[in-house]
Amino acid sequence: MESIIAEGLTKRFNTIIAVDHISFRIREGEVFGLLGPNGAGKTTTIRMLSCLIKPSEGFALVGGYDIIKESNKVREIVGVLTENPSLYERLTAYENLWFFAEAYGISDTNERDGRIRELLEFFDLWGRRGDKVGTFSRGMKQKLAIARALVHRPPIIFLDEPTAGLDPESAKEIRDLIGRLSKHEKCTILLCTHRLEDAEKLCSKVMIINKGKNIAIGSLEELARLVGKPTLQIGLLSINEKITDSLKALKEVKDVFIDPQLSRLILNLDDESSTPKIVKEVVHAGGMILSVNMVYPSLEEVYLKLIREGTA
Amino acid sequence: MRLRKVMLVFKKDWLEIKRNHEVILPMIIIPLILSIGFPLVFIVGITMVPESASSMEDLENMIRNLPEHERNALSQMTPLQASIYLFTLYFLAPLFLIIPVMVSSVIAADSFAGEKERKTIEALLATPISDSELLLGKVMVSFVPSFMITVISFIAYSILVNILSFTMLGRFLFPNLLWIMLIFCLSPAMAFASICLTVIISAKVKGFREAQQISGMLLLPIIALMLGQIAGIIMLGPVIIGVLTLSIILIDYAVLSLSVRAFKREEILQKLI
Ligand SMILES: Nc1ncnc2c1ncn2[C@@H]1O[C@H](COP(=O)(O)OP(=O)(O)OP(=O)(O)O)[C@@H](O)[C@H]1O
Ligand SMILES: [Mg+2]
Numbered sequence: 225m226e227s228i229i230a231e232g233l234t235k236r237f238n239t240i241i242a243v244d245h246i247s248f249r250i251r252e253g254e255v256f257g258l259l260g261p262n263g264a265g266k267t268t269t270i271r272m273l274s275c276l277i278k279p280s281e282g283f284a285l286v287g288g289y290d291i292i293k294e295s296n297k298v299r300e301i302v303g304v305l306t307e308n309p310s311l312y313e314r315l316t317a318y319e320n321l322w323f324f325a326e327a328y329g330i331s332d333t334n335e336r337d338g339r340i341r342e343l344l345e346f347f348d349l350w351g352r353r354g355d356k357v358g359t360f361s362r363g364m365k366q367k368l369a370i371a372r373a374l375v376h377r378p379p380i381i382f383l384d385e386p387t388a389g390l391d392p393e394s395a396k397e398i399r400d401l402i403g404r405l406s407k408h409e410k411c412t413i414l415l416c417t418h419r420l421e422d423a424e425k426l427c428s429k430v431m432i433i434n435k436g437k438n439i440a441i442g443s444l445e446e447l448a449r450l451v452g453k454p455t456l457q458i459g460l461l462s463i464n465e466k467i468t469d470s471l472k473a474l475k476e477v478k479d480v481f482i483d484p485q486l487s488r489l490i491l492n493l494d495d496e497s498s499t500p501k502i503v504k505e506v507v508h509a510g511g512m513i514l515s516v517n518m519v520y521p522s523l524e525e526v527y528l529k530l531i532r533e534g535t536a
Numbered sequence: 537m538r539l540r541k542v543m544l545v546f547k548k549d550w551l552e553i554k555r556n557h558e559v560i561l562p563m564i565i566i567p568l569i570l571s572i573g574f575p576l577v578f579i580v581g582i583t584m585v586p587e588s589a590s591s592m593e594d595l596e597n598m599i600r601n602l603p604e605h606e607r608n609a610l611s612q613m614t615p616l617q618a619s620i621y622l623f624t625l626y627f628l629a630p631l632f633l634i635i636p637v638m639v640s641s642v643i644a645a646d647s648f649a650g651e652k653e654r655k656t657i658e659a660l661l662a663t664p665i666s667d668s669e670l671l672l673g674k675v676m677v678s679f680v681p682s683f684m685i686t687v688i689s690f691i692a693y694s695i696l697v698n699i700l701s702f703t704m705l706g707r708f709l710f711p712n713l714l715w716i717m718l719i720f721c722l723s724p725a726m727a728f729a730s731i732c733l734t735v736i737i738s739a740k741v742k743g744f745r746e747a748q749q750i751s752g753m754l755l756l757p758i759i760a761l762m763l764g765q766i767a768g769i770i771m772l773g774p775v776i777i778g779v780l781t782l783s784i785i786l787i788d789y790a791v792l793s794l795s796v797r798a799f800k801r802e803e804i805l806q807k808l809i
Contacts, residue, residue, distance in 0.1 A: 237806070271805065275663060275802075276658065276661055276801070276802070276805050277802050277805050277806055278802045294666050297664075298756060299662060299663060299664040300664040302662075304656045304659070304662045306659055307663070308655050308658070310655055310656050310658045310659035310660075311656065311659070312548070312552060312656055313654070314551075314552045314555040314556060315548070315552060319548075319551060323544065323548045324659070324663065326544050326661060327541070327660075327664070327665050328542060328664065329661040329664070331540070356555075359715075372659065473641055506560075520543050532748075
């Protein structure tokens with residue numbers, strides 16, 4: 225089932241077109257990555273989907289609700305991590321979460337206090353719950369802002385650069401949390417990030433935008449195919465000429481490279497479905513196979529290539 | 537409209553305001569100056585330098601417009617007594633309106649423009665609290681404290697003036713119908729107008745200071761009223777205050793509908809940057 229459907233979403237600010245007719249669909253429980261350089265229109269897209277600004281054109285359904293006509297329904301089921309933490313610095317961590325929990329309709333005191341405690345403990349902020357947020361470090365504010373986005377257990381979550389300002393350990397915790405929310409709680413997550421390795425680890429589908437326009441959309445694999453073919457890497461106990469010669473003789477193999485340090489063969493193929501045949505050939509030639517990997521171009525390579533092509 | 541959400545916004549804003557000395561200081565200092573400072577300076581002035589009390593001719597302009605019984609009462613007094621009487625009951629009356637107008641607009645400027653400036657408005661607008669609930673909660677948090685402060689200042693002022701008038705005139709001047717109408721009818725009406733105007737201003741400006749500076753213009757009608765009294769064009773009395781209150785209520789209605797129109801969540805964020 226689709227949690228989010230966007231059709232031709234467009235936002236103009238005076239003369240600037242911040243978001244230019246983008247369309248996408250996000251399935252329930254999916255982590256969808258929205259990538260793009262600074263000023264691409266990621267934050268503006270999130271703001272439209274969370275009903276903070278009205279699109280100039282196009283429409284979107286979030287959790288089945290129209291973002292223009294049923295904006296209050298959308299706000300109820302969505303949790304947003306805004307680009308800047310947007311926390312009340314004169315209130316304590318606890319008071320901030322108290323306010324937002326009530327605002328999102330958690331009126332039962334026990335339930336609310338339990339939820340706040342659970343979140344603050346998870347983010348290691350329970351000990352600082354009585355301190356004013358103005359005294360927090362940037363990463364602590366970021367964690368509290370994430371806690372706020374999750375306080376009402378929203379089924380749909382928009383995260384605008386969740387790991388910005390976090391140390392590596394905390395960033396990993398957030399990554400694990402996002403994975404858990406999607407897998408176990410079936411949360412649908414729209415993730416904007418500049419950390420491509422985060423997107424690579426988490427997202428089942430990715431959209432790359434630049435200057436408001438859609439450049440590419442698809443699974444990591446599909447995007448990888450856009451910029452190049454995968455390579456087959458075969459790790460061997462030892463490499464000899466008999467093996468390489470027999471591989472070069474195969475018509476399915478375009479090039480054979482040897483990575484002597486790792487004792488690995490790197491093959492360019494026309495079609496990855498010939499992998500079994502190739503493996504068989506290696507075994508036949510007496511090769512002792514340790515590993516077989518299909519390696520796609522990394523998201524970083526894909527991203528950089530697509531953005532450069534787009535601007536060229 | 538859900539009252540619970542309105543009260544939630546009220547409570548949250550009050551928590552913030554209580555801890556913001558930029559808001560709390562004017563909330564304390566303005567009432568102190570007007571309800572205690574001015575009368576004390578006046579008392580000290582006329583008792584230390586009795587000739588500083590105006591002569592009857594200087595007061596002629598103000599006296600001319602007073603109702604008959606007031607004029608008769610004044611004609612029985614010495615110039616010193618008459619100055620005390622006119623200063624405490626009439627001259628300070630329009631100035632006292634500064635308290636509800638300024639206190640409410642300082643709070644409103646923080647609650648609307650301040651929240652925008654600190655960028656906390658984005659997360660607030662993402663919640664399912666409706667525009668009208670947000671607006672009402674924030675108008676209330678500007679109104680309730682300003683009204684309470686006005687009443688407390690009035691009580692302090694009454695006590696001080698009564699002490700003075702008892703020693704100098706041999707009678708208590710408060711309670712007095714003019715002032716009761718001033719504090720309980722005209723003040724709230726003006727506070728409400730100043731809040732709505734501050735909401736409209738806040739939608740157009742970047743931050744708290746700018747909103748506060750522009751809303752300082754709200755003092756102009758008060759100063760005009762004060763000068764009008766000195767010049768003898770107008771003299772406050774229960775009837776005039778009643779008329780003023782009714783006209784301000786009409787203005788309230790107009791600025792309220794304008795502020796409802798100015799407070800549209802989708803537009804607030806568009807102009808944030
Ligand atoms: N309120 C606004 N008024 C005018 N222009 C705006 C407004 N908000 C965004 N823009 C413009 O829209 C474009 C997209 O901005 P947006 O914040 O969506 O980018 P982004 O992809 O989130 O960038 P970043 O990675 O730097 O966060 C930019 O050119 C920006 O200047
Ligand atoms: Mg952004």
